[in-house]
Amino acid sequence: MGESLADPAEIVVPAGHGHALTLPAGALLTIRQTRGRQVVDLIAFRADDLTERLSPAHTMASLGRLWPRVGDSLLSNRRTPLLELVEDTVGRHDLTLAACDPWRYRYDYGVTEHPNCSDNFLAALRPRALQRHDLPPPVNLFQYLRYRADGRIDFRPSPARAGDHVTLRVLVPLLVAVSACPMDRNPINGGRPRDVALRITPPGD
Ligand SMILES: [Zn+2]
Numbered sequence: 001m002g003e004s005l006a007d008p009a010e011i012v013v014p015a016g017h018g019h020a021l022t023l024p025a026g027a028l029l030t031i032r033q034t035r036g037r038q039v040v041d042l043i044a045f046r047a048d049d050l051t052e053r054l055s056p057a058h059t060m061a062s063l064g065r066l067w068p069r070v071g072d073s074l075l076s077n078r079r080t081p082l083l084e085l086v087e088d089t090v091g092r093h094d095l096t097l098a099a100c101d102p103w104r105y106r107y108d109y110g111v112t113e114h115p116n117c118s119d120n121f122l123a124a125l126r127p128r129a130l131q132r133h134d135l136p137p138p139v140n141l142f143q144y145l146r147y148r149a150d151g152r153i154d155f156r157p158s159p160a161r162a163g164d165h166v167t168l169r170v171l172v173p174l175l176v177a178v179s180a181c182p183m184d185r186n187p188i189n190g191g192r193p194r195d196v197a198l199r200i201t202p203p204g205d
Contacts, residue, residue: 010197013040016182018120019198020128022047023170026203028086031141031178032165034197037158037190039181041099041117041138044074044082047173050128052076053136054083056095066147067093073171074139082174087167090160094143099135100183108185115182124177138179141166143188155186 010032013019023029031040044054055077062079063072070088073081098104101118105111121135142164146154170176180196183189 010199013178013180013196013198015180015193015195016115016120018117018124018177018179020121020124020175020177021198021200023174023176023200024203025170025172027170028167028201028205029083029170029176030087030165030167030199030201032197032199033142033160033162033194035194036161036164038160038194038196039143039158039183039188040141040196041121041179041181042141043099043121043136043138043177045136045175046076046080046082047175050130050134050175052078052080054139056137056139059139060095067095074168077136081171084169084171085166086169087165089164090142090158090166092142092144092159093166094140094145096145096147097137097140097143099138099179100181101132105185111185114185117179117181120179120182121177124179125175128175140181155188157187157190 046052058079059075068085070085072085074083076082099117101116105114142158142160144156144158146156182193
């Protein structure tokens, strides 16, 4: 499990790996940095209808922003609010980029068989028999991209530090999967993927 600083009430997602959860409406999901500088890709599906998914593109359109702020809702592909961002100690995220996948490493970096978020989601969701084409685009929590005026993107190290976190309120029952992004070919994770920790607060607590 690596170098986790998580407490026993937390679920540690080891560096470069994924985890899936089913969460009831009203629950809070806190995603905490154990060492900092770690991007966490997050996807979500309505628990009762896996064809309705968290949609970064719909969310950006309705927010009129490239990433959410505290108080904003994250929407589905049918514009249903699925999650509300209720705490955020970092304030930088990305809704524009695809999850890393085997082809990202092969075509862009010349590396085969590299761990990747897409495979992590498939592994975490294996009991649901989801295929790669069933995976929606992710919300890239803690990812710091600089979007230049001429359209170029700078991939910057995540500004998240150890102990930083986001908390999301679950608005409808959800199947959620997260991946502690294994990217080590550009600087988004500070050059070395790290663990993150999850805490679930049940409804009403
Ligand atoms: Zn990734």
